[in-house]
Amino acid sequence: MAYEKFKILKSNCVPLPIENVDTDQIIPARFLKATERIGFGDNLFRDWRYNSDDTPKKDFVLNNKKFSGKILVGGKNFGSGSSREHAAWSIYDYGFRCVISSFFADIFRGNCLNIGVLPVQVSSGFLDKIFSVVFDDPKSEIIVSLPEQTVTIVKLNISESFEINSYKKENMLNGYDDIDYLMNIKDSIKTFSKTTPL
Amino acid sequence: MSKTLFDKVWDSHVVHKIKDGPDVLFIDRHMVHEVTSPVAFLGLKQRGIKVLFPEKTFATADHNTPTVNQHLPVKDPLSANQLLALEKNSELHGISYWGLGHEKNGIVHVVGPEYGITQPGATIVCGDSHTSTHGAFGAIAFGIGTSEVEMVLSTQCIMQPKPKKMRITIDGKLSKGVSPKDVALFIISKLSTSGATGYFVEYSGEVFRDMSMEGRMTVCNLSIEMGARGGMIAPDSKTFDYIKNREFTPKNKNWTKAMQYWETLESDQDAVFDKELKFDGELINPMITYGTNPGMGIGISKEIPLAKNQDGGIETYKKSLNYMNFDEGQSMIGKNIDFVFLGSCTNGRIEDFREFTKIIKGRKKASNVTAWLVPGSHQVEKAIKDEGLLDILIESGFELREPGCSACLAMNDDKIPSGKYAVSTSNRNFEGRQGPGSRTLLASPLVAAAAAVTGKITDPRTLY
Numbered sequence: 334m335a336y337e338k339f340k341i342l343k344s345n346c347v348p349l350p351i352e353n354v355d356t357d358q359i360i361p362a363r364f365l366k367a368t369e370r371i372g373f374g375d376n377l378f379r380d381w382r383y384n385s386d387d388t389p390k391k392d393f394v395l396n397n398k399k400f401s402g403k404i405l406v407g408g409k410n411f412g413s414g415s416s417r418e419h420a421a422w423s424i425y426d427y428g429f430r431c432v433i434s435s436f437f438a439d440i441f442r443g444n445c446l447n448i449g450v451l452p453v454q455v456s457s458g459f460l461d462k463i464f465s466v467v468f469d470d471p472k473s474e475i476i477v478s479l480p481e482q483t484v485t486i487v488k489l490n491i492s493e494s495f496e497i498n499s500y501k502k503e504n505m506l507n508g509y510d511d512i513d514y515l516m517n518i519k520d521s522i523k524t525f526s527k528t529t530p531l
Numbered sequence: 532m533s534k535t536l537f538d539k540v541w542d543s544h545v546v547h548k549i550k551d552g553p554d555v556l557f558i559d560r561h562m563v564h565e566v567t568s569p570v571a572f573l574g575l576k577q578r579g580i581k582v583l584f585p586e587k588t589f590a591t592a593d594h595n596t597p598t599v600n601q602h603l604p605v606k607d608p609l610s611a612n613q614l615l616a617l618e619k620n621s622e623l624h625g626i627s628y629w630g631l632g633h634e635k636n637g638i639v640h641v642v643g644p645e646y647g648i649t650q651p652g653a654t655i656v657c658g659d660s661h662t663s664t665h666g667a668f669g670a671i672a673f674g675i676g677t678s679e680v681e682m683v684l685s686t687q688c689i690m691q692p693k694p695k696k697m698r699i700t701i702d703g704k705l706s707k708g709v710s711p712k713d714v715a716l717f718i719i720s721k722l723s724t725s726g727a728t729g730y731f732v733e734y735s736g737e738v739f740r741d742m743s744m745e746g747r748m749t750v751c752n753l754s755i756e757m758g759a760r761g762g763m764i765a766p767d768s769k770t771f772d773y774i775k776n777r778e779f780t781p782k783n784k785n786w787t788k789a790m791q792y793w794e795t796l797e798s799d800q801d802a803v804f805d806k807e808l809k810f811d812g813e814l815i816n817p818m819i820t821y822g823t824n825p826g827m828g829i830g831i832s833k834e835i836p837l838a839k840n841q842d843g844g845i846e847t848y849k850k851s852l853n854y855m856n857f858d859e860g861q862s863m864i865g866k867n868i869d870f871v872f873l874g875s876c877t878n879g880r881i882e883d884f885r886e887f888t889k890i891i892k893g894r895k896k897a898s899n900v901t902a903w904l905v906p907g908s909h910q911v912e913k914a915i916k917d918e919g920l921l922d923i924l925i926e927s928g929f930e931l932r933e934p935g936c937s938a939c940l941a942m943n944d945d946k947i948p949s950g951k952y953a954v955s956t957s958n959r960n961f962e963g964r965q966g967p968g969s970r971t972l973l974a975s976p977l978v979a980a981a982a983a984v985t986g987k988i989t990d991p992r993t994l995y
Contacts, residue, residue: 352847353724353824357961362940366595366609368569368616380963385949408847410725413758413824414961415940416660417567418676439728439760440660443691444676498692500552511678512578515555515686518547519583522557522688525546526584530792531559531653 336449338508342431342477343487345402348467349394354407355414356441360423362415373419374426395427399471406463406475407434412441421445431477433484435460446501447511453477453484459493462486479506533799535696536765537731540671540796544654546688553690559653561683562639563590563626565617566942567658571681572620582624584687589648590621591629593638594659595942598905598932601631610943624684637908637934640664640876644748645910647777651766651793656683661876661958663754666763667747668770669796671731673761694760695805697730698798701738703812708992710886711746712878712956712975714738715753716818718810720828728758730806733798738812739764744773745882752877753958756825765797817991819863820960820973822851827960831978831990835861854962855970856950863972863988870953871902871983872965873976874932875939878956879907881914883976888920890980890994896928897986903945904929905937927984941966954982 364376382393389396405424411434412420421444424432430450435457437445445452455463466473466488476485479502485492503509515522534542547555561584568590575581582588595610605611614631621628629635635642640661643649651669656662658680665672679689699718719726732754739747747764754762771793774780781789816830829836837859841848852859873879873887884906896902904924906912912934915921921931938945939957941964947953949968956979960971972988981991 350846351850352844355824355959355961357940357959357964361963361967362594362942365566365942366607366613368613369573370570380967385967409844410728410758413724414660414959416658416662416674416676418570418658418678421676436725436728438725438758439694440674440676440755444678447676447678498552500549511690512574512682512685515682515688515690516580518555519686522546522555522583522686525557526687529544529557529559530789531650 335510336508337430339430339449339451339479339505341479342403343474344404345400345472346404346406346433346463346467346475347394347400347402348464349405349407350464352408353410353413356412356417356420357414359412359420360417365417365419370422372426373423374428377423377427403428403430404475404477405429405432406460406467407432409434409436409457411437413438416440418444418448421448421450425450433460433463446505449505449508451477451479451505453495455484455493455495462489462491533802535798535802535804536669536733536763536796537671537696540652540654541693553692555688555690556654558656558683558687558689559587560648560655561588562643562648562655562657562662563588563617563680564594564639564657564659565592565613566594567677568620568680569613569616571677571684574681575685578685580685582626582684585625587687588626588684589643590617590626591636591639591642592617592631594936594940596631596935597943598935598937598945601933605631634909637910638876638879638936640752641879641907641911644668645777645908647774647780650774650780651770652796656689660755661752663759663761664748664752664876666751666754666761667744668774669763669766669793671761671763674755694731695729696733697727697759697806697808698733698735698804700736700807700809701812702736703738705738705812705815708817708977708995709815710975710977711742711749713815713818714812715750716820716825716828716973717815719753719757719825720818721810722757722826724756724824724826725758727754730759732759732762734762734764740767743882744769745880748880749877753825756958766793817975817978819978819988821855821857821863823854823960823962825958825960825973827851828973829863831988832864835859835863864990866988867899867952868954868972868982868987869899869901869951870947871900871979872905872938872953872955872957873979874903874905874907874937875957876907876936877958878976879905879911881911883956884911884915884920886976887980888923890977890991891927891929891984892923894927894984896983899986900983902929902983903932903938905932906934908934938965940964954979954988
């Protein structure tokens with residue numbers, strides 16, 4: 334599915350300094366019943382964001398008007414648990430284009446890359462600096478440059494580089510899709526299929 | 532060059548390598564369920580393409596299905612719509628579909644092995660993280676997202692960087708009352724939920740060799756809970772005996788040919804792993820979790836660890852105990868519970884019901900406990916009846932529900948109420964996993980049975 338190209342993102346961010354944020358928190362299973370990719374942003378962090386009577390929980394960061402932006406900053410081991418891509422969809426549909434953490438769960442990271450959310454892994458020291466700057470001044474901006482593979486805390490004028498393989502980088506810079514790539518080598522896939530033992 | 536089991540299977544499935552990018556990996560078996568597939572099928576429709584290899588694709592309904600009155604129309608319109616979508620998509624693309632009411636219906640990771648779809652040396656994917664279950668047969672099996680489901684439907688391939696390799700060796704004999712679930716919860720408690728992220732795990736050693744295929748499936752199933760993409764165990768005579776003569780396994784000459792491949796499937800003596808871990812099987816006790824991720828587990832007779840002894844994330848740790856309404860230093864034994872859930876792709880197989888029944892036989896369900904016993908498939912349900920286990924369950928005051936994922940993820944009506952404690956044989960104790968506000972204690976079928984008859988956390992070894 335097509336997504337917005339990702340080049341350089343300069344934005345405020347939303348801090349969520351909790352570790353092991355799992356995909357059941359990002360989007361609880363009872364909201365996975367759709368047959369189209371519509372409306373998942375409304376249920377992002379549903380049970381942390383809303384009370385059982387659907388009133389907003391005042392102390393949750395998404396309900397705090399001070400914090401906004403296209404970058405979500407989470408604690409270590411972000412996105413653990415289920416393979417539901419709905420978690421990445423809900424983050425994208427809410428309006429985030431980038432998640433920064435000191436560690437990502439594997440399937441979640443892959444799902445993000447496949448739908449146009451850039452997962453940026455930084456050192457735990459750098460992550461702590463982002464949290465402290467943003468809590469200190471919610472208007473603080475972060476610049477994420479995919480071409481340079483750097484993330485910068487503007488206020489402190491410090492940067493750190495992040496990893497992404499060059500194939501995925503190219504995809505995100507151009508909004509390309511893996512399936513287009515695979516469709517182009519379909520003949521060799523069919524030939525290969527005849528050689529598999531099972 | 533020496534290769535690990537994982538290398539052998541992975542390398543033989545690489546169609547194409549992309550420089551500084553992922554491998555294009557050919558997929559032998561693609562399992563599909565109703566929740567993570569509709570948007571992928573929609574993608575195919577938009578591209579105007581059909582499923583490339585429908586004969587390598589198998590669909591079942593499990594996540595969203597009711598576990599009572601399955602003969603009646605599904606009440607929840609959203610669930611019904613999702614089930615209908617999978618039925619229509621399967622028909623359109625010529626995929627075999629084992630929907631609600633079909634004799635082969637059940638949890639995708641239970642029916643795959645039962646019908647011999649799961650085979651050694653195969654690459655198997657499904658839009659579900661517990662696809663790692665199938666690694667018990669020496670397959671490379673892992674969960675994928677919906678974009679990848681679309682990828683496999685349309686091209687039978689997936690693009691993945693090759694993971695690093697970890698071997699976990701456990702030798703020794705397990706003590707009485709210690710089950711495969713305890714082995715897995717023990718490993719996760721040592722590694723944490725991110726300790727194996729980026730790795731594919733091979734389990735080796737006496738403990739896994741001694742395990743039944745059901746037990747191996749439980750262990751491999753929980754690989755994802757330590758962050759690993761998957762886990763696998765080299766196939767042996769137990770594996771071959773299990774799969775022989777199942778509906779989808781090769782027959783006659785084809786069996787002989789397949790065996791030639793399968794018998795090569797073990798790590799070479801001098802194969803190198805990126806990480807090796809060893810544990811002593813005799814030191815493992817029945818386990819239970821006390822927090823909100825599967826890494827927060829302890830031996831059942833131990834106390835809840837102190838926050839100050841945590842490696843970091845003290846605030847996250849306290850938040851977790853607060854959610855559970857537990858205090859650090861408390862003993863788990865004797866805590867009252869409200870629900871027991873026996874089932875799921877982790878522990879919903881016949882062996883799990885046999886274990887559960889061992890404890891409850893001659894005892895009565897505690898009056899404060901609501902018990903949901905959910906077989907993983909119709910085949911498991913039938914075996915429960917044929918082996919006389921159902922009579923024992925009924926005699927003790929239990930009922931059997933119909934197959935499905937049920938309260939493991941509570942997408943259907945099987946939701947644990949807010950604030951209630953459930954001893955569950957499933958795989959995740961995340962906040963609200965079993966229903967908003969629910970509090971989950973992960974454990975083995977034996978521990979679940981002990982809780983079901985005493986109404987509180989009880990060491991099953993005291994009930995033999």
